[in-house]
Amino acid sequence: MLGLRRPRIAIYDHTWPFIGGAQKYGATIAEALRDVGEITLIGNRPFSTEQLSAWYRLDLEDCSTRLIPLPFFEKMGGDLIDPAEIISRAMANPFHAVSRASLGYDLFINNSMLEMVLPLAAHSLFITHFPERRPRSYFYVDRYDRVVVQQPLYRGLDRKAVGAQTPCSDLSPVDMPDRAPKRRSRSSCRWRASIPGEQTTARHDPRSPNARPPSSHGRPRLAPDPCRRQPRG
16 A cells, blocks of 8 residues: 555455356456456355356456355355354354455455455455345444445445445446346346335246246356255255
């Protein structure tokens, strides 16, 4: 920051191994900040910048990765790290390991909307692409220097929970044309029930003229729905 060294910037996302719009947003930030500082992508399950670059057509060659295993979820097995498993403060917060790691960076960007990570970096940014859970156990969004949200969700943001003094900004989708079609994406509709006064819309309408049977054959893995309970075992 004082010209003595390049700032260390960390971008955390517990869903890096899955392909998705939020992950692309975080990876795009990493590409944009390469000339500003030393970029480290932090995750909890194995992933690589080579895979992210191939998925999103980005240049992440200068970015490094850091893996922080979470024993709580390692014991559960499976691919998904579901923060909803932590239902109260009677349970230990497995994401404190990420919080401790954030202390070593000048800027910590939480790209995964994971409200259970307490930022300890000199500067911090919390990005939420859609509301996911209401506060019920560990909630540290109000401890971030700035919160960035999608504009359609800004009016539904619980400013009391986030912290009235926490600055909030709008974010814009990446790679959107100037005249995008006026339709909701499936990912945003999926979370409307979390916004006060909003109704949930169906994720798949077979009557739609553009409807196609869901299939993942030959495609990268999609980020799973965190609200849907995953089978154990």
